[in-house]
Amino acid sequence: xxxxxxxxxxxxxxxxxxxxxxxxxFIHLEHHHPGCGKMMKGDTFFREIESNCWDSExxxxxxxxxxxxxxxxxxxxxxxxxxxxxxxCLEISRFLNDDIAQRVxxxxxxxxxxxxxxxxxxxxxxxxxxxxxxxxxxxGIEIGTHVNGKNLDNPDLFPILKACEDLxxxxxxxxxxxxxxxRLNKYWMKWLVSMPAETTTAIMSLIFGGVLDKLPNLRICFxxxxxxxxxxxxxxxHGFDVRPDLIAVNTKKSPYDYFGMLYFDSLTHDKTxxxxxxxxxxxxxxxxxxxxxxxxxxxxxxxxxxxxESFTTEQKDLLNYKxxxxxxxxxxx
Amino acid sequence: xxxxxxxxxxxxxxxxxxxxxxxxxFIHLEHHHPGCGKMMKGDTFFREIESNCWDSExxxxxxxxxxxxxxxxxxxxxxxxxxxxxxxCLEISRFLNDDIAQRVxxxxxxxxxxxxxxxxxxxxxxxxxxxxxxxxxxxGIEIGTHVNGKNLDNPDLFPILKACEDLxxxxxxxxxxxxxxxRLNKYWMKWLVSMPAETTTAIMSLIFGGVLDKLPNLRICFxxxxxxxxxxxxxxxHGFDVRPDLIAVNTKKSPYDYFGMLYFDSLTHDKTxxxxxxxxxxxxxxxxxxxxxxxxxxxxxxxxxxxxESFTTEQKDLLNYKxxxxxxxxxxx
Numbered sequence: 254x255x256x257x258x259x260x261x262x263x264x265x266x267x268x269x270x271x272x273x274x275x276x277x278x279f280i281h282l283e284h285h286h287p288g289c290g291k292m293m294k295g296d297t298f299f300r301e302i303e304s305n306c307w308d309s310e311x312x313x314x315x316x317x318x319x320x321x322x323x324x325x326x327x328x329x330x331x332x333x334x335x336x337x338x339x340x341x342c343l344e345i346s347r348f349l350n351d352d353i354a355q356r357v358x359x360x361x362x363x364x365x366x367x368x369x370x371x372x373x374x375x376x377x378x379x380x381x382x383x384x385x386x387x388x389x390x391x392x393g394i395e396i397g398t399h400v401n402g403k404n405l406d407n408p409d410l411f412p413i414l415k416a417c418e419d420l421x422x423x424x425x426x427x428x429x430x431x432x433x434x435x436r437l438n439k440y441w442m443k444w445l446v447s448m449p450a451e452t453t454t455a456i457m458s459l460i461f462g463g464v465l466d467k468l469p470n471l472r473i474c475f476x477x478x479x480x481x482x483x484x485x486x487x488x489x490x491h492g493f494d495v496r497p498d499l500i501a502v503n504t505k506k507s508p509y510d511y512f513g514m515l516y517f518d519s520l521t522h523d524k525t526x527x528x529x530x531x532x533x534x535x536x537x538x539x540x541x542x543x544x545x546x547x548x549x550x551x552x553x554x555x556x557x558x559x560x561x562e563s564f565t566t567e568q569k570d571l572l573n574y575k576x577x578x579x580x581x582x583x584x585x586x
Numbered sequence: 587x588x589x590x591x592x593x594x595x596x597x598x599x600x601x602x603x604x605x606x607x608x609x610x611x612f613i614h615l616e617h618h619h620p621g622c623g624k625m626m627k628g629d630t631f632f633r634e635i636e637s638n639c640w641d642s643e644x645x646x647x648x649x650x651x652x653x654x655x656x657x658x659x660x661x662x663x664x665x666x667x668x669x670x671x672x673x674x675c676l677e678i679s680r681f682l683n684d685d686i687a688q689r690v691x692x693x694x695x696x697x698x699x700x701x702x703x704x705x706x707x708x709x710x711x712x713x714x715x716x717x718x719x720x721x722x723x724x725x726g727i728e729i730g731t732h733v734n735g736k737n738l739d740n741p742d743l744f745p746i747l748k749a750c751e752d753l754x755x756x757x758x759x760x761x762x763x764x765x766x767x768x769r770l771n772k773y774w775m776k777w778l779v780s781m782p783a784e785t786t787t788a789i790m791s792l793i794f795g796g797v798l799d800k801l802p803n804l805r806i807c808f809x810x811x812x813x814x815x816x817x818x819x820x821x822x823x824h825g826f827d828v829r830p831d832l833i834a835v836n837t838k839k840s841p842y843d844y845f846g847m848l849y850f851d852s853l854t855h856d857k858t859x860x861x862x863x864x865x866x867x868x869x870x871x872x873x874x875x876x877x878x879x880x881x882x883x884x885x886x887x888x889x890x891x892x893x894x895e896s897f898t899t900e901q902k903d904l905l906n907y908k909x910x911x912x913x914x915x916x917x918x919x
Contacts, residue, residue: 402769433765433783436735440794441832442787445822449814450766450783454775461773477821481782484817487856488810488882489778495881499774523820525862532858548828549821 254570256323256365256577257554258425259476259518259542263292263329264352265307271295274341280332282307292331299331305546309356313363315546319554324545325577326353327367327395330429335400339374346370346381354389365581366391367425372400375412382413386420392581393423393472397430398455405455406462406503418468423581426455427476444549452480457489460511463503474516474540474580483530509533516580518542519572520551524561536564536571540580587903589656589698589910590887591758592809592851592875596625596662597685598640604628607674613665615640625664632664638879642689646696648879652887657878658910659686660700660728663762668733672707679703679714687722698914699724700758705733708745715746719753725914726756726805730763731788738788739795739836751801756914759788760809777882785813790822793844796836807849807873807913816863842866849913851875852905853884857894869901873910 263282270279278295282302285291290306292299305311312324328349334342346369353366368385370378385391394417403409405426417424431437431447432454452475459465459473475482482489490508493500512534520542521527531539541558544550551557558564558572578585596615603612611628615635618624623639625632638644645657661682667675679702686699701718703711718724727750733743738759750757764770764780765787785808792798792806808815815822823841826833845867853875854860864872874891877883884890891897891905911918 399769402767404769404772406772432767432769433787434735434767436732436737436765437787439737439739440790440835441825441829442790445818445825446783446786446790446814449818449821450779453779453814454766454770457773457775457779481779481786481814481818484859485778485782485814487854487859488782491855492774492778492882495885496774502773521820522824525858525865526817526820529858529862549825552828 254574255321255541255555256325256574257321257543257545258325258474258540258577258580259520259550260312260324260326260545261306261329261547262312262326262353262356263307263332264349267348270341270345274338277337279334279337279345294331303546309360309364312546313360316363321554322574323363323365325365325367325425325581326356327425327427328353328369330395330397330427333369333372333397333429335371335373335397335430339371339377342371342373343377343381347384350381350385350389350391354391357391365583367423368394370394370396370413372396372410372413375409378413379416382416382420382422386422392583393425395425395427398426398428398451399430404458404462406458406464411464411467414464414468414471418470421582423472423474425474425476426452428452428455428480449477449480452477453482453485456482456515460508461500461503465511465514466504466506469514471514472516472580472582473514474518476518476520476542476544478519478521478526478530479517483526483533486533512538516540516576519558520544522551522557524557527557528561531572536568537576537579539572540577541573587907588654588874588888589658589907590654590876590878591658591807591873591910591913592853592883593645593657593659593878594639594662594880595645595659595686595689596640596665597682600681603674603678607671610670612667612670612678627664636879642693642697645879646693649696654887655907656696656698658698658700658758658914659689660758660760661686661702663728663730663760666702666705666730666762668704668706668730668763672704672710675704675706676710676714680717683714683718683722683724687724690724698916700756701727703727703729703746705729705743705746708742711746712749715749715753715755719755725916726758728758728760731759731761731784732763737791737795739791739797744797744800747797747801747804751803754915756805756807758807758809759785761785761788761813782810782813785810786815786818789815789848790841793841794833794836798844798847799837799839802847804847805849805913805915806847807851809851809853809875809877811852811854811859811863812850816859816866819866845871849873849909852891853877855884855890857890860890861894864905869904870909870912872905873913874906
């Protein structure tokens with residue numbers, strides 16, 4: 254059994270929001286020939302994608318090929334639209350969430366859905382959270398590593414996170430709108446340097462902002478094996494030890510004390526780093542995640558986990574699906 | 587025998603450059619009571635430091651305590667002054683380099699010096715490189731991870747790196763002016779998230795910019811065990827494999843192929859990460875470095891290396907001093 258907690262999807266057809274709202278560079282899809290689509294950001298070409306980005310059936314074919322039983326579907330982060338007017342972001346979020354819920358309804362044994370919400374407006378965000386939970390029956394949401402420059406310890410975001418805890422919704426945190434500016438445009442560094450740094454920033458903000466102390470029942474999973482967090486954690490811990498005046502301002506607990514609370518996907522591409530992540534976080538806190546259907550993901554889902562001979566069958570079961578069910582609080586599928 | 591390749595120093599007395607030049611926020615030191623100093627950035631308090639930041643004798647007392655035989659002295663990166671007018675940066679660089687050379691002259695068996703140069707002006711930089719080599723007899727320089735936003739693959743910087751190769755000068759690359767903006771001001775994240783990302787940016791720029799292919803005899807050592815590079819390298823390699831159109835634009839070689847060319851200090855604070863760094867780079871490419879005298883450094887120089895029982899005495903000798911001599915091309919001290 255395999256559940257892939259990190260897969261992205263978008264609707265096959267979306268309104269041209271840029272035209273509709275009269276501003277901004279919203280994403281829409283142009284289907285220029287069968288099986289291919291151009292993601293357009295306003296009028297600008299953003300990325301070529303294939304049908305497995307929007308077509309459930311294509312995805313299921315890929316799943317068969319790689320023995321993936323269930324995909325957890327989340328929106329492509331470029332569709333978060335946190336920068337838009339809140340009511341417009343809400344409208345798009347509802348559209349995206351309905352699309353994901355529809356797919357789950359069509360294939361309840363093959364898909365689990367995560368919602369997206371207008372993080373820039375806590376009132377609207379919470380309204381949509383309630384709909385995600387009560388109407389759409391999704392077990393969680395995906396959010397970005399920041400909201401228009403506000404890190405996840407920002408008081409404006411706290412009510413949203415609190416509502417997730419109250420509603421018992423799992424959270425998947427994915428980097429977007431990556432830090433570093435134009436310096437990191439070359440060599441895909443926004444994806445290779447900034448994304449991992451974004452995730453570390455998110456983890457540190459939640460820990461040292463005291464958010465996790467206030468909301469101890471949040472179930473958060475971080476993309477890309479926690480980004481650069483694991484490889485730099487000892488530096489962070491040393492910083493915590495020697496300059497508590499700068500770091501331990503909202504919590505006195507060491508970053509290592511939070512491992513029981515944090516989930517991570519397995520997307521490290523690296524045996525040593527995956528083993529180290531698991532040594533720190535535990536088999537019951539790491540879930541198979543591949544970033545499907547994008548090329549920077551694990552192209553053969555579960556291959557890395559499978560390749561580590563020292564893991565027992567029980568441990569691999571945790572990584573491959575049991576921890577995912579635990580994170581999502583789903584008994585079984 | 588122990589050589590610490592990563593220690594910072596500044597002169598005890600410096601002119602108030604801000605007053606002298608009539609602009610900018612240059613660093614100077616205010617000695618408010620014995621053994622303590624305030625680093626001032628223009629008129630603003632920047633950091634409290636102790637006498638071991640500027641006083642050779644205090645440093646040697648600390649060296650005795652921790653069995654450090656030799657410190658490699660480099661300027662505190664906030665004194666790079668790449669943002670200043672080139673002729674002013676040159677003036678300050680000369681002042682700093684003379685100070686370091688003087689200390690080496692006073693304690694030739696205990697100190698090795700690295701120079702600093704005005705990277706914002708290749709002509710002046712090369713002039714000072716020649717003085718560093720021929721007059722001051724220093725074996726290398728320290729530079730930042732970027733120069734006013736120009737990464738190390740920028741063509742403006744190439745003549746300087748070429749001159750280092752021609753003059754056979756070692757290079758120590760240290761993060762400064764860290765990316766990420768105001769979002770990373772809290773929890774010391776500029777030091778804990780941005781610094782590691784800076785170093786990865788520098789390594790990627792030198793590799794994928796084709797600089798190392800053009801200058802194969804450069805001897806470069808990266809601070810902080812390469813920052814976040816080692817922990818995210820497999821992601822970088824996977825990116826290189828799947829999107830060569832974005833990454834392999836100037837070199838077709840895998841990032842793993844460059845390990846023989848790159849030196850790293852040992853400052854990981856982490857047994858697993860140090861072992862992984864060495865597994866990748868080799869014992870003959872990793873040197874003891876502590877960031878002395880700053881608290882984020884290894885407070886007991888060499889403790890981490892000593893603590894790894896699986897390393898043989900010969901391997902520890904490489905880490906503790908032999909690799910440093912090799913990097914600096916010094917026969918012995």
